[in-house]
Amino acid sequence: MQATEPDPATAVSVQACYGCHARPGTEANGLVSFSARSALEITNKLKAYRSGELTSTVMNRISRGYSPAELESIAAHMAELTANEAPCSR
């Protein structure tokens, strides 16, 4: 990982997201891949799911488990991993 190290709790949370979403660098057979999405775009989406402004199947239920600040760090880390597609990721 060449990127600035995220705080470890954020890194753990993001790994849980990859239970459904394709991990950057893997075959894109996850539900929604984050390829080419910016941190801001992901943050806005997550916050809209959290507030209920956007509706989905499970994302409203899951985003409510995190504070807006946590969602921001998660989004930033996800965007970074996607952008890097580091040699150590699959």
Place this chain on the structure above:
Amino acid sequence: MISRRNWIRYSGAGVAASFIPTSHASQGRVVVIGGGFAGASVARELRRLNNALSVSLIEANAIYTACPLSNMVVGGHRKISQQQFSYAALSADGVNVIHQPAVDVDPERHLVTLRDGNTLNYEKLILAPGIDLDWQALQGYDKTAAELLPHAWKAGPQTTLLRDQLRSMREGGLVVMSVPKSPYRCPPGPYERASLIAGYLKQNNPRAKVLILDSKDSFSKKPLFLSAWQSLYGDIIEWQGESDGATVTAVNAENRTVSTDFETVQADVANIIPPQKAGKIAHLAGVTDRSGWCPIEPVTFSSTLQPDVHVIGDAAIANAMPKSAFAANAQAKLCAVQVTRLLNGESPVHGKLINTCYSLVAPDYGISVAGVYQPGEKIWTEIDGAGGVSPADASRETRAVEAAYAQRWFDNLTTQVFA
């Protein structure tokens, strides 16, 4: 308790700054027992986090047969081969995969014994043996009986046996399912199975019925299942709970009868899902408590009973987190981080975990339950206000979307773990 002391010692030595710095990574020796969703995930993840680690994975079978979507095999919509995965990718990642059953663990000497007599030494042991069926729990239900009355709760020959029994059942026959009390593997699994069996019968044997004899009164996604059964399958499925006296206490395999305290039911096909406990090796390692499952320190998944042993997946007591493949994988990723940090002398991380379980009421009708969890001092709790089940009034389009997600979730997870 030694593990507690270790934890405090490690927290004291905490190097807060970075996530697993590979520069001063230790050359630890980790042994993982069990290569299911929990064990295969943790082995791979450990190597990804620190490729200087020596990671051995001990797995009894050369091919893993996954349970999620195996009810679609029972219902005739998938082939068993679509459930099967090899360990080649793990070997390619530098995991030392050993296809042997582990037959003993000596936690004092940090030693694992394999069936062929070889032993392995570890600094950290991760136990991920999944479940064992409790062959003492139901009168008349032992391994031989299961050849006649399949449980199909470990995917493989049992799954196809149940499918084939359904296919050859007489016209208008009765399928009886016995469902245990919680906790057990995959809380909504029995009801998904009843649904897909009903779908098969509706198409192929329309006068046949499914009777669910349940040892509890409520179950995962109950209102959603009941209303979907009504609209998709009419009166094909009948469910009886504990208050109806439906707790199964005995079976007779030769006669195919299933008994509660109140009646004996003659089945044409009987699917007996017996009570369960952590896989036997966990008992031999001394990490189970009286419940038959493994108590853990929530943050690290380390055993509260033996030092340097972690337990993840179905075998662990993760409290609010269900025994699911999703949870097993999430726990594995967290455990890999913690073990790597502990071996580096760093303090464990507090992280939240997620679970999402889809159930297919029909191949194009999915419902889900989700939760977000945080570790407390003693237990994993579900975060209030988050999580929950699919809406009761969702459209058929939404149900179809969730059904498609169920399949894509499976493909994504199995790619991450095995491909």
